[in-house]
Amino acid sequence: MNSNVNNFVINIATANGTGSQSSNLIILHTMFEMGIPVSGKNLFPSNISGLPTWFIIRASEAGYQAPGDKTDIQIIMNKDTWAKDVAALESGTIIIYNEDVKLPIEREDCLAFGMPMTKMARKINPKMAKLMANMYYVGGLAHILGINVDDVIKAVESQFKGKEKAIEMNMQAINEGIAFAAENWNIETEFKAESRTKNPDTFLIEGNEATALGSVYGGINMLSWYPITPSSSVAEGIIKWLPELRTAKDGGITCAVIQAEDELAAAGMVLGAGWAGGRGMTCTSGPGISLMSEFIGLSYFAEVPGVIWDVNRVGPSTGLPTRTQQGDLSMLYEASHGDTQHIVLIPGTVDECFEFGWRAFDYAEKYQTMIFGFSDLDLGMNRWPTEGFVYPETKMDRGKLIRNQKELDAVPNYGRYRDVDGDGIPYRTLPGSGIDPILYRGTGHDEDGIYSEDPIVYQKTMERLKRKIDGSRDDLPAPILREEERKELGIIFYGSMENTIKEIDDILESKGLSVSTCRVRALPYHSEVESFISRHNQNIVLEMNRDGQLFGILRKELPTSLLGKLHSVAYSDGMPPRARLYSEKIVNVLEEM
């Protein structure tokens, strides 16, 4: 078997705003539709036009989705990064470059192939030459990898849906690229793209779009948002789907959308909606959460349901706005002043983005508190495979909601904040109902919602809130366990690290280790996380941040007896996780034990 068939990494270096994204997606979708396990990552700048962008496409028969550790085929279009990109390549790399940039490729040890892409594009359409030039590398690549042009056409058609002229022009460019390569490039390579049987159900989709759809199916009634990368496409996704999916019989929409003046206001609107009995949500990234903090505490203390999605980008501060990280976890878990604790749902796949998208609203109303969805740029803004979204299997859960006098009478000894059922979750009524009208407040309050500064009343309220959130543990999504017979090493991880864990696991097992994995999918963490840790000799908490945020939370909450087996591997440089790098760090920690 030729190990270079469907096993390679392509790196495409362009400048943003040059239309290269279309070409890159065409390559990605062509291979995906051929049934090749493939993943694509867009490394883009915080800028609209002119700064360097890299798109990494990895084909992997083993299904590895992380960007590989080395590039096999480098496409170079961008003069600004030219020298650095060329210098970084390992010996033997295939280079496809745009001759018209007129910069040298001084790498005798690599296989370099030029094409006058801009000149050729100018012949088709002088005005659009800059954009069209990118289609030529699609052609060149198709030639090298042996991709049939018929497979490309489908992807071009879906990229330029219905725009006949664009499809025709771009196909002409791709065909010319293939012809040029066939005629001028004397290349022999083992890298090949070979069709496999594709599951006809699978398609690629961004996590944010999945989250958006999930929210639409979760019955969102109010979306407030303030634009911020990488979360804006969640809001834009919802807005896009509302007319088709959420138009009522009278022709009106069943979800209000407000572009807020800032994240504080967006959070306030979520609380207002939840207080008035609707399903309110906002989406943001770390800087927005920082601003929303005061309201998050109000939601916790006054017990008002709401949903906030945090699509994590690199912090602190404005950080690296278009790079990925898991740096907001501990902030979400304990956001706002005083003692707080929040439920955090952590999807690791696009299917879970959809599922947690709708479930978040049920949890919010059930626990009468703010629910966080925690995604990141890598999961949210790159395309991942799914076999199709699964319809919610449970009815909407409105929680302990009292809508009329009869329901109120059925609750013995009712008080807005009285723990009638012993689970820490009180009953609530809605404005407009006239039932138990109280003044909600963020100040101290007794079981009837009346202002109180009484020490015992305060302490008991805080104790009940702790019990309430603690009680959600085993009701939240359970961890995904992949366990070995030999309980040598457990890796605890979460979120988009899911896309790299298989490769990390394989690397570690190739070194003779027996590795089990546990993907945490919610906070407060499920009791199965604790038993997983106790079953394994040693455990590593693997995450994409500097300080080991989940590690910190576990250390705080686990029994002291387990802490000796718990170790942290936390690393973040803004890039999506690379398997070799993280497995080396794990090995280092193991060696130090």
Add this chain to the structure above:
Amino acid sequence: MAIVKLNVIDLEKSEYKGGKSSLCPGCGHDQISNVIIQAAWENGLPPEGIAKMSGIGCSSKTPAYFLGKSHGFNTVHGRMPSVTTGANMVNKDLAFIAVSGDGDTASIGMGQFVHAIRRNLDMVYIIENNGVYGLTKGQYSATVEKGSKKKKGSINSQNPIDLCAMALNLGCGFVARSFSGSKKQLTALIRAAMSHKGMAIIDVISPCVTFANNDESYKSYNYVKENDEVLHIVDYISHYSPIEEVDIPEGQYREIELFDGSKIILETIGSNHDTTNVVSALAAVHEAEKNDKHVTGLLYYNGSIPTTTETLGLTDTPLSQLNEEEGRPNEQSLVKVNARFRGS
């Protein structure tokens, strides 16, 4: 036997009362609370249909002291408008009556104030304006006039932010200024605001007896009484038979019909203020400021601006009352969505 007065929905005034106030005796805010009670009762608003909203401050505490049969939300400092926005989006049938302070609105909450007006949120927004932060013990607020002096401390030398002028500039459809001590004027204005659809801003000078009721303070009782430039005499005539008789003035007057069919009568005294002209409203505000006066009355009225919920094209049922079938698309729709992604 004493005859108990009932309003148009057969409720006694006591049904509109709230808890006992804990504000300083004589505080202007308590007077405003009483007027809110009076206005809601006279207008015959069903208490359960009202939502009381506030931020943080002495003023924002007052929802505990009026309309005890209505739900309310005492939110966080300066953020009442956003919470009201969210609630309004999911239940457009609620009648929102909000109180805020000058600190709550003109400093920390300025952004939300401005944007709520810009959206023309359907609410009554009362600013209980005393020129100081009462609750944090009397620091100046941003509405204090240049030259004014509170009980302790030096004369304020910065320009004030005039919230009515801001509201006028932002295109607010109902802008009024009043004084907590002018019970009749304030009642008519609040009643009119309750009958208006869209944002109604009422900036009410409300003396802080503890920190700024000295004569050098432009927002003290004595100062306001002496420097109140009343634009017109305001009377409110409800669309149903009123509780109180209203005399139609004999001299010149203007009549404005409100959204619910009620009317306000503006009886001319002195200059004939045109409430449809935003430029003369602004001129009246700035003129008064120049002369260290307060102009009170209805500054501007335009009842035809669409509200937020109207412009969003929402379904008729308040969103919070939708059932599962209306709130969640059916299973077949997801089959279609998946098929579309598959390109089939």
